[in-house]
Amino acid sequence: MGLYTLAAARAELARLRPLLDELVAVRADTAELAAALAPGGPPTTLGGLPEWKASAARLDELVTEVQQGGVQLKGLAPLLLDFPADLDGVPVLLCWLEGDPDLAWFHRADLGFAGRRRLP
Template identity: 40%
Template sequence: MKTFSIDEAQSLLPLLESLLKRAIDGKNAAKEIESQLVELGRRIYLAGGMRVNVADVGRQRTEMDAHLQRVRESVAEIDAIGVQVKDVDTGLLDFPCRVDDQVVLLCWRMGETAIEHWHTIEDGFNGRQPVDERFRRRSNSSNRPN
């Protein structure tokens, strides 16, 4: 498992924020199209049927699939870096970090200016604690197997 120092994780934030924004925008665009399609289905049901431009509906579905593909690709790029996507909607990321012979997770959420929190793997987001001096002393990343 790749682990990051706080400096390494911090240096990745501009790239990761860009990838997250692309994923969030894609997810929102896909949701909007899905809502339009659901509304169309509701209108068809309430009217007892109606003429539908099948080509337009097909185009919307294709567009929705393209947005969802961008979401998957963005998340896959983040994952390939070794960073864990915990929640696309809030832009929540975890960076594995080795400190005191234990792997913990540096925790960052879109909108935060820096990585200032960490938590154990078991405690998750609710167990977030402020980053302390132990993390600042660690300067090298490692690729130790699990």
């Protein structure tokens, strides 16, 4: 996909919300299983190596699915999504961080997250 309008990016974020919620849950399970599999790791009721492999595979599937529409997944923990856009003739990335209630931030691509500002 090319550039997103703000409306299209918000619609895409709304469509992705169930996937993002699952991604957060699977991310936590994968981390817990990985810790349990480490030498001396704490026990977990989630399972063992087969469950970790399945969880890691599902995590990869979810990441791929999130990115299929042109969304850039910049961070996994916390989730950080960027939607390529144009704001008043300037190339920007509309930016959503896990926990944000809405898509309300942007930054120039060359500044990254440090240049994050509220949308006008």
